Amino acid sequence: MTDDKASHDLTPERLAYVERVADYWQAGGLGHAAGAILGYLSVCEPAAQTQAEIASALGLSAGTVSTQLRNLAGVEMVEKVRRMGVRTHFYQLPQDMWVRLIGSEDRRIAGLRELADMGADVMPATRHDRIVSLDQMVRFFEHEWPLLSKRLEEFLRKEES
Structure with missing residues (x-):
């Protein structure tokens, strides 16, 4: 600059x-x-x-x-x-780009789920962690993200009032 x-x-x-x-x-x-x-x-x-x-x-x-x-x-x-x-x-x-960006995480999690499922179908013979860790991470976020997203919505509602 x-x-x-x-x-x-x-x-x-x-x-x-x-x-x-x-x-x-x-x-x-x-x-x-x-x-x-x-x-x-x-x-x-x-x-x-x-x-x-x-x-x-x-x-x-x-x-x-x-x-x-x-x-x-x-x-x-x-x-x-x-x-x-x-x-x-x-x-x-x-407007509210940061909130919307975080809100779009559902799409990324769904995309990673698809990759993890496809990876399971072609699991390599060695170092399963390359696919298994993806699946573990996706399962975690599939469970936690809706809860976190709801908490964010509640937080933002309180901030606006």
């Missing part, structure tokens, strides 16, 4: 936050640029920014930002929005 950030309302504290988010997601395999975009879209004003504004604020190339926005939109972590009378697209974090 470049020193051009002051013109984009990135205070030193906000910049530190953007960097921390970028580092977090990079460690998780998403990539530094994607994480920086998530961090920036979490604290920028206004909340919706153009691709060019994001690239300029973060000192990233237009191609990098375009690719990462497409990837983030594909996993519903960023959404493209339009403004009446403006041809340019704007990008923002969807």
Whole structure:
């Protein structure tokens, strides 16, 4: 990221936050640029920014930002929005994106169940743990996730009241 950030309302504290988010997601395999975009879209004003504004604020190339926005939109972590009378697209974090992202875990658990079941049909002769541990983990989350999800809903309801 470049020193051009002051013109984009990135205070030193906000910049530190953007960097921390970028580092977090990079460690998780998403990539530094994607994480920086998530961090920036979490604290920028206004909340919706153009691709060019994001690239300029973060000192990233237009191609990098375009690719990462497409990837983030594909996993519903960023959404493209339009403004009446403006041809340019704007990008923002969807409303309550973090809650919705966690809520979509049901689909991932179901997908892992399918993989575990298919793996059981082709169990390798050695190191069964490669499939068995997947099945164990899926069984755990199949049991625990609905309970945790219900607790999250209750927590959020209390937070809103």
